[in-house]
Amino acid sequence: MKSFFFTLLLFVLMLSAIWLNAVYLDRLTEEMLLTLDSLPNGTAAAAIPRAEKLYLQWQKARDRVTLSVCRTKIDRVDDALVAMRVYFEQRKTADYLAARETLRGCIVNLRE
Numbered sequence: 001m002k003s004f005f006f007t008l009l010l011f012v013l014m015l016s017a018i019w020l021n022a023v024y025l026d027r028l029t030e031e032m033l034l035t036l037d038s039l040p041n042g043t044a045a046a047a048i049p050r051a052e053k054l055y056l057q058w059q060k061a062r063d064r065v066t067l068s069v070c071r072t073k074i075d076r077v078d079d080a081l082v083a084m085r086v087y088f089e090q091r092k093t094a095d096y097l098a099a100r101e102t103l104r105g106c107i108v109n110l111r112e
Contacts, residue, residue, distance in 0.1 A: 021068050028061050029111040036104055042093055051088055055081060069110055077106045 035054045040047045058081055066074060080103035087096035 025065065025068070026111060028057075028065070029107050032057055032107050033104065036100065036107065039100065041097065047088070051085060055085065065110070073106070073110055077103070077110065080106045 032054060035050060035057060038050050039054070058077065062074065062078075080099060084096060084099035084103050087099050
């Protein structure tokens with residue numbers, strides 16, 4: 001009987017960890033999408049703090065996300081974020097907007 005309760009406890013702990021992880025990923029991706037939506041449609045210098053905020057959000061959460069998301073999805077977010085920042089700094093508006101939409105798709109893909 002003791003082994004049954006121990007197994008039940010482990011099962012409940014695992015379900016709790018999975019649920020907490022899902023809530024964390026949902027909250028993280030929602031915050032990143034909100035920050036991404038707040039970025040302008042152009043490469044105005046006033047948007048630099050918001051773009052930096054998005055980058056810092058991802059860097060802060062990246063290690064935790066690696067525990068539950070495959071490496072391919074994480075690399076895609078990294079690549080899209082770097083491309084967006086580079087095009088933003090180079091003032092290439094069309095490329096910046098394309099990279100921003102690519103990043104949006106990568107973030108939505110993380111949620112799934």
